[in-house]
Amino acid sequence: MKNNLSAEQKLVLFEEGTEPPGSSELNSDKREGSYHCVNCEENLFNSIAKYESVSGWPSFYQSLPNVFETKIDNLLGYERTEYHCKKC
DSSP states (O other): OOSOOOHHHHHHHHSSOOOOTTOOGGGGOOOSSEEEOTTTOOEEEEGGGEEOOSSSSOEESOOOTTOEEEEEEOTTSSOEEEEEESOO
């Protein structure tokens, strides 16, 4: 685990925060390869599963198996499913 995460990374990873839509450098990233957790470096996605969702966030139609845990929240008045790195 990394100790040098930015405040924004800690907010997103551990405090149920999110980065502003359209702010991620990964939105326009077209390189082939893998996407890893910034904290533990677990491989989460393969680039072939990335698609242009116009949501403002990098989007993938499939993750690698058994890398996420989910949590339901209703903070906005409707049900949302949050995905969290299983190792973190």
